[in-house]
Amino acid sequence: MSIRVLKAGVLSTIQDLGRPNYLEYGVSRNGALDEYSHQIANWLVGNPKSNATIEVTQVGPSLEFMENHTVAVAGASFELTLNDSPCPMNTTLHLKAGDVLTFEKLLSGARAYIAIAGEINLEAVMGSLSTNLLAGFGGYQGRALEDGDEIAINSEHFTETRVTPKELSVEHHHSLEQHHFVVRFTQGREYELLTEPSKQSLVENDYSVSSYSNRMALKLESDKDTLNQTQELSMTTAPIVSGTVQLPPSGHPIVILADGQTTGGYPRVGQVISADLSLLAQLKANDTVSFYPVTVDEALSALFKKNNYFDSALSH
Amino acid sequence: MFNYSVNINSDNSLIIEFKGEISLELTRFILGCKQNIEQAQLTGIIETVPAYNSLLAIFKPLEWEPVQTSSTIEKLLSSAKAVETSDSEKHIIPVCYDASLAPDLEYVAQRTNLSVKEVVNLHTANQYPVYMLGFLPGFLYLGGLNPKLHCTRRDDPRAKVEAGSVAIGGEQTGIYPIDSPGGWNIIGKTPKRIFDITKNKPAIAKPLDTIQFTSISLDEFNSYEH
Known part of the structure; x- marks a missing residue:
């Protein structure tokens, strides 16, 4: 059972919930950047949320299904076609051998997830199927999909047809179409080094996403001002996590994502909260983001609420 | 304490x-x-x-x-105590300092007012303790570089430095574990695999281990077996 990649798209990679436990070896966590959309896609085909999906970035692939497969797409809003006819996202698709599913125009957001009922038949590396693009391992031969690849699937029968509950996409992608996200953050270890005006700017500015952003980091810019520190701190390299907002000497913040370096030497002015990490995945060049300050307690209750909401909406 | x-x-x-x-x-x-x-x-x-x-x-x-x-x-x-170093290992890393694999060796020699031979001798003389890992998969942060070998990083980083390249950046020496962009001065290359995904612990060394470089010829480099 397999899928043939007719056109790979710009960056289509195999991702699951990531590769914990190897940070001390310098190996970043990897995994689906938008875990919630990844979870929805898996639910639509009856998979557990830990199963690997194909993460699609802005320009999606065209895939030919060599046998009957049950498939679903969730996440960023794309126009899809099935054998050249329009086809919906956010619902279970029961495909026949020879069917071709194609990602057309991206309407909003940046990343979508393709789940196939069953498991993608690849070998886990360090406990995960996620692609580590930096070091070239995991996923499909350690790289993004290319035209002509064949992905083997251990297919499962799934006969139900599910639709993503409307309220869920509203909850999760509330502002996808505005091309602007508000993400919540807690203060980073060097937050207090920011000048008072820069503390204000951090929460008042709209930051536009630079085209140099990738799965390692989002590079942000404000046309209003740069962020400044009260003193130049000579930082010793320290561990960083997904969501760390770093401030390099340019004064333009960088947000570390799942493929980011495991250690860094720039001041950590903020930490995007776990509940909002997947929103960062849906930003692309020229979209904007702003930061809203919360406490760690608020961050955890936001995550608790969001996860509960998802789990109950996706319980049947 | x-x-x-x-x-x-x-x-x-x-x-x-x-x-x-x-x-x-x-x-x-x-x-x-x-x-x-x-x-x-x-x-x-x-x-x-x-x-x-x-x-x-x-x-x-x-x-x-x-x-x-x-x-x-x-x-x-x-109640935490410093760990003993009894299970620390010493790793001998073969490095070929041949000019064909060491594009910046001549430059480092010039900058440090040493001959190429002296740079190699000094670089292989010291034992370098591992302080931590990070930055890249399997990258070792090493201490112990002879101050005579300190040499500022390149103004224009290379888009691709090959895995195994041994380099000096400022006050540090290190080995690129994977192909990556890099701004350090490349003074040699090891044929040894530094980051190995087939191993339970994919990095070659752990904190408190020591690294010693030993010079090998181009022939030895080319015939090296993992």
Whole structure:
């Protein structure tokens, strides 16, 4: 059972919930950047949320299904076609051998997830199927999909047809179409080094996403001002996590994502909260983001609420 | 003993920051703290990541209670001791310093007012202790570079430095474990695999191990078997 990649798209990679436990070896966590959309896609085909999906970035692939497969797409809003006819996202698709599913125009957001009922038949590396693009391992031969690849699937029968509950996409992608996200953050270890005006700017500015952003980091810019520190701190390299907002000497913040370096030497002015990490995945060049300050307690209750909401909406 | 503070770093991590100069003694203590935390099997803990003067502990965000966990960790650390170095290993890394694999060796010699031969002799003379890993998969932060070999980084970093390249960047020496962009001065190359995904521990060395470079010929480099 397999899928043939007719056109790979710009960056289509195999991702699951990531590769914990190897940070001390310098190996970043990897995994689906938008875990919630990844979870929805898996639910639509009856998979557990830990199963690997194909993460699609802005320009999606065209895939030919060599046998009957049950498939679903969730996440960023794309126009899809099935054998050249329009086809919906956010619902279970029961495909026949020879069917071709194609990602057309991206309407909003940046990343979508393709789940196939069953498991993608690849070998886990360090406990995960996620692609580590930096070091070239995991996923499909350690790289993004290319035209002509064949992905083997251990297919499962799934006969139900599910639709993503409307309220869920509203909850999760509330502002996808505005091309602007508000993400919540807690203060980073060097937050207090920011000048008072820069503390204000951090929460008042709209930051536009630079085209140099990738799965390692989002590079942000404000046309209003740069962020400044009260003193130049000579930082010793320290561990960083997904969501760390770093401030390099340019004064333009960088947000570390799942493929980011495991250690860094720039001041950590903020930490995007776990509940909002997947929103960062849906930003692309020229979209904007702003930061809203919360406490760690608020961050955890936001995550608790969001996860509960998802789990109950996706319980049947 | 070292002073430290336990700080909530994010909604899923806390970071212990140690006071004092970076030293092997401090690294031994940080690893002792790491051991104490790991042995306690705290609720929701995923992993701990040691660095020069900090130690990060990552948790499943909905399975830990930050304030309570911080105070538990404070207690755990009060009995922390520096680890012994008895299980530290010495790794001999063969390096070919032939000009064809060392595009910046001549430049480093010029900058440091040494001959190429002297650079190689000094670089292979010292033992380099591993302080921490990070930056790239399997990258070792090494200490112990002879001050005579300190040499500022390149103004224009290379888009691709090949895995195995041995380099000097400022006051540090290191080995590129994977192909990556890089701004350090490349003075040689090892045929040895530095980052190996087939190994349970994919990096070649751990903190407190030591690295010694030994010079090999181009022929030995080309016929090297893993």
